[in-house]
Amino acid sequence: MDNRSSAGDEAPAEPLNISSDSATASGTSETPFVGERIRELRHRQGLSQRELGRRCGVTNGMISLIEQNKTSPSVALLKKVLSGFPMSLADFFAGVDEGESPPVFFAAHQLKVMDNGTIRFRQLGDHLKGRAMQIMNETYPPGSDTGETMLTHEAEEGGFVIRGRIEITVGHQCTVLGPGDGYYFDSRLPHRFRNIGDETCELVSACSPPSF
Amino acid sequence: MDNRSSAGDEAPAEPLNISSDSATASGTSETPFVGERIRELRHRQGLSQRELGRRCGVTNGMISLIEQNKTSPSVALLKKVLSGFPMSLADFFAGVDEGESPPVFFAAHQLKVMDNGTIRFRQLGDHLKGRAMQIMNETYPPGSDTGETMLTHEAEEGGFVIRGRIEITVGHQCTVLGPGDGYYFDSRLPHRFRNIGDETCELVSACSPPSF
DNA sequence: CCATCGTGTTGAGTATATTTAACACGTGTG
DNA sequence: CACACGTGTTAAATATACTCAACACGATGG
Numbered sequence: 427m428d429n430r431s432s433a434g435d436e437a438p439a440e441p442l443n444i445s446s447d448s449a450t451a452s453g454t455s456e457t458p459f460v461g462e463r464i465r466e467l468r469h470r471q472g473l474s475q476r477e478l479g480r481r482c483g484v485t486n487g488m489i490s491l492i493e494q495n496k497t498s499p500s501v502a503l504l505k506k507v508l509s510g511f512p513m514s515l516a517d518f519f520a521g522v523d524e525g526e527s528p529p530v531f532f533a534a535h536q537l538k539v540m541d542n543g544t545i546r547f548r549q550l551g552d553h554l555k556g557r558a559m560q561i562m563n564e565t566y567p568p569g570s571d572t573g574e575t576m577l578t579h580e581a582e583e584g585g586f587v588i589r590g591r592i593e594i595t596v597g598h599q600c601t602v603l604g605p606g607d608g609y610y611f612d613s614r615l616p617h618r619f620r621n622i623g624d625e626t627c628e629l630v631s632a633c634s635p636p637s638f
Numbered sequence: 639m640d641n642r643s644s645a646g647d648e649a650p651a652e653p654l655n656i657s658s659d660s661a662t663a664s665g666t667s668e669t670p671f672v673g674e675r676i677r678e679l680r681h682r683q684g685l686s687q688r689e690l691g692r693r694c695g696v697t698n699g700m701i702s703l704i705e706q707n708k709t710s711p712s713v714a715l716l717k718k719v720l721s722g723f724p725m726s727l728a729d730f731f732a733g734v735d736e737g738e739s740p741p742v743f744f745a746a747h748q749l750k751v752m753d754n755g756t757i758r759f760r761q762l763g764d765h766l767k768g769r770a771m772q773i774m775n776e777t778y779p780p781g782s783d784t785g786e787t788m789l790t791h792e793a794e795e796g797g798f799v800i801r802g803r804i805e806i807t808v809g810h811q812c813t814v815l816g817p818g819d820g821y822y823f824d825s826r827l828p829h830r831f832r833n834i835g836d837e838t839c840e841l842v843s844a845c846s847p848p849s850f
Numbered sequence: 851c852c853a854t855c856g857t858g859t860t861g862a863g864t865a866t867a868t869t870t871a872a873c874a875c876g877t878g879t880g
Numbered sequence: 881c882a883c884a885c886g887t888g889t890t891a892a893a894t895a896t897a898c899t900c901a902a903c904a905c906g907a908t909g910g
Contacts, residue, residue: 457727
């Protein structure tokens with residue numbers, strides 16, 4: 427009935443550890459910022475390790491180890507610790523790797539242009555990493571269509587129609603918008619932009635956080 | 639020299655456990671959303687537990703346990719898992735307790751209008767609480783001026799000029815932008831918008847997070 | 851029918867997170 | 881000086897996270 431001796435169930439012939447994968451995605455799984463941020467938050471509130479521990483139901487020793495990055499706390503424990511400040515998990519991780527971004531102005535010809543063949547996107551700025559938003563000026567010729575789109579990551583997007591008309595479908599809702607109209611929705615919902623008129627449509631959109 | 643036998647070093651006469659603290663701050667230290675979100679993200683990418691595990695260097699069994707909320711992963715492991723999508727810790731926790739916001743379309747006459755006397759702001763949506771962005775269509779008559787503005791809270795803002803010309807000062811930088819040009823800066827820097835031409839200027843701006 | 855590949859789950863063993871209770875150092879006081 | 885109280889750190893014990901390898905179920909194909 428069973429296949430216990432079947433050939434290679436789970437044969438990790440090679441370690442497959444992160445060693446070679448370390449170049450992938452966002453890195454090495456080390457999280458030194460956790461300890462630093464906890465200590466900073468605690469000091470800002472003028473608390474000792476023991477005081478904080480008593481507030482949130484965690485031992486002082488554990489807080490010491492976390493702050494020294496000698497352990498990587500479980501999500502559950504980290505939540506307990508943060509409840510002593512108080513601060514949410516989202517807020518804790520939100521400000522982790524933000525660098526101070528210098529002010530920038532963009533002349534029209536300096537914008538990053540992406541072209542779909544038909545639809546043209548003019549984006550504010552090139553490298554969006556670390557930015558809160560992706561702002562674009564989009565041009566839809568008559569008949570153009572994005573097809574059904576679905577962003578994998580959590581985001582919100584919205585925008586204004588500048589000229590022309592465009593049909594927007596979000597989830598099960600569908601409308602045609604004209605100049606001065608606007609939209610705002612959760613990017614995880616499937617959405618589609620389609621120019622069903624005979625005039626080119628232009629709009630300005632913003633997405634937070636950036637989708638790429 | 640030492641005080642090893644000192645009275646009550648660390649005398650937790652009462653358990654002081656979370657039992658009574660459970661009502662404090664943001665709660666019970668349970669994090670059921672972690673498993674749900676991981677599973678959702680994995681399905682959205684069409685990955686099996688084993689595939690995801692191989693990508694990020696975590697065993698399939700561990701992913702199974704996480705998705706069932708039978709364990710609370712360490713921050714380090716969660717980071718490894720997310721690197722398989724890829725998604726940052728910040729993005730993961732950012733959308734944790736947001737209610738699903740319904741898609742919304744706004745006809746031009748339904749926009750919330752705010753008026754400075756001279757400058758007119760037409761805002762996408764009314765109650766911005768819980769939203770990632772504040773998107774506005776702004777109209778600056780000739781001679782209008784915001785004066786020096788400084789937001790107290792951390793935010794970024796940017797936008798496009800639709801028509802007319804406007805002088806924008808951010809920190810120590812100053813430029814005049816025309817149709818098709820754009821800007822993007824950190825809201826904490828002092829900034830000022832001024833129409834020094836003889837034509838009304840219109841622009842679309844976005845700010846994340848919303849300033850009010 | 852049995853074998854093979856796929857999936858997700860689970861018990862046992864190992865590594866590590868977390869607690870408990872001590873330790874070391876500094877400060878003020880009798 | 882001894883002593884009480886403050887801080888942060890740490891060894892040993894315990895609880896739990898994490899891995900490894902199996903198990904159970906379903907689909908496909910000989």
